[in-house]
Amino acid sequence: MEIIHLLMDIVVPPMVLIYMIVVLPPYLVCKCVITIIRMFTMEDLTGKVVLITGASSGIGEHLAYEYARKGALLALVARREKRLEEVAEKARQFGSPGAIIVCADVSKSNDCKRFVEETVNHFGRLDHLVSNAGIVSGFYFEDSTDITNTNSLMNVNFWGSVYSTQFALPHLKKSKGKILVIGSASAWLYGPYISIYSASKAALENFYQTLRVELGSSVKITIASPGFIDSEITQGKHIAVDGTVQVDKEKIEAMIGIIPVKSVRECARNIVNGVCREDRCVTDPWWCCYLYVCKFFIPEVVEWLGRTLFVIVPNTTTMDPSGQNDIFDTNRIKKFPRLHE
Numbered sequence: 001m002e003i004i005h006l007l008m009d010i011v012v013p014p015m016v017l018i019y020m021i022v023v024l025p026p027y028l029v030c031k032c033v034i035t036i037i038r039m040f041t042m043e044d045l046t047g048k049v050v051l052i053t054g055a056s057s058g059i060g061e062h063l064a065y066e067y068a069r070k071g072a073l074l075a076l077v078a079r080r081e082k083r084l085e086e087v088a089e090k091a092r093q094f095g096s097p098g099a100i101i102v103c104a105d106v107s108k109s110n111d112c113k114r115f116v117e118e119t120v121n122h123f124g125r126l127d128h129l130v131s132n133a134g135i136v137s138g139f140y141f142e143d144s145t146d147i148t149n150t151n152s153l154m155n156v157n158f159w160g161s162v163y164s165t166q167f168a169l170p171h172l173k174k175s176k177g178k179i180l181v182i183g184s185a186s187a188w189l190y191g192p193y194i195s196i197y198s199a200s201k202a203a204l205e206n207f208y209q210t211l212r213v214e215l216g217s218s219v220k221i222t223i224a225s226p227g228f229i230d231s232e233i234t235q236g237k238h239i240a241v242d243g244t245v246q247v248d249k250e251k252i253e254a255m256i257g258i259i260p261v262k263s264v265r266e267c268a269r270n271i272v273n274g275v276c277r278e279d280r281c282v283t284d285p286w287w288c289c290y291l292y293v294c295k296f297f298i299p300e301v302v303e304w305l306g307r308t309l310f311v312i313v314p315n316t317t318t319m320d321p322s323g324q325n326d327i328f329d330t331n332r333i334k335k336f337p338r339l340h341e
Helices: 002-040 058-069 081-094 109-123 147-175 195-215 249-256 264-276 288-297 299-316
Strands: 049-053 073-078 099-103 128-131 135-139 178-182 220-226 237-239 245-247 281-284 335-340
Touching: 049 058, 049 109, 049 147, 058 073, 058 081, 058 128, 058 178, 058 264, 073 081, 073 109, 081 099, 099 109, 109 147, 128 147, 135 147, 135 195, 147 178, 147 195, 178 195, 178 264, 195 220, 220 264, 264 281, 281 288, 288 299
Parallel strands: 049 073, 049 128, 073 099, 128 178, 178 220, 220 281
Antiparallel strands: 135 335, 237 245
8 A cells, every 4th residue: 555655656646737838738728718798698596596695794785786777676685674675675775576584593403494595485496695794803822712603603614504505405406596605805815813704714625615515516606705805794783683783993903904995886796797707716806816826835924924914913003192093902903802793
């Protein structure tokens, strides 16, 4: 067995090199041509049934509007009934021929089964599942006294998508539908304060990459990886258990630092267009793709920059004489609240 592995160590590297030289260029050209063709043959969403979780705000809300503009029927899922009603009404004004709302918690398997069944019972089919619901919590890992407090984050971000997909999959296979999962650039671009959040998004991406292999072409999967988007998270709004919205803007500003925030409407439009083109992955803003390349080739440099910009500099920034205006004060960003996407 060791001899086989030794032979593989010798044979595989030159084979990969030959592939890179001979096969990769025509493959990339072919892929580019297919992408251009798909831009002119995008899926017509008129009358298609789209189920969106986490649709009460942020990316989920604006995904609903983009699908509505393309004539899709909508099933909107979230915890806040009043906000869902407002989004549904606005979606109808944008052109959706029908929109229903379902109040549910994606971290509960029974709720996921219920909102899928209600969607299919109402519209008779399901064409797109948009797995968007998610929360974020940030802290220095070494400062955590009880890491089990973050269980809800994995329950929502990971299991909420898995449950939804499990119950929606039979209907999606019938309609040869699509799954859109809203991941995060933090799944592969690691930063401080969000270790558990990043892990949940990495698990999400790995799950759907694996599911893509299992399903083949029966259900197409698009994984979106947004960067910092103008939503309730980046606005510093904390969704309390009772549904009220509280603002903690300074802590979110400290987390974002100098990174520019992308328009949520533009991000949603790019994502929906990517789904209609059957893109495997959509990264927005586009420049984040180059950070992925940098992480692959020079990981030490990327890690050093991340630590310098978000750990060392914040710790050494001098506050103003009043002691009130330094948004990089580490006492403010070690533990910022649970937020809702």
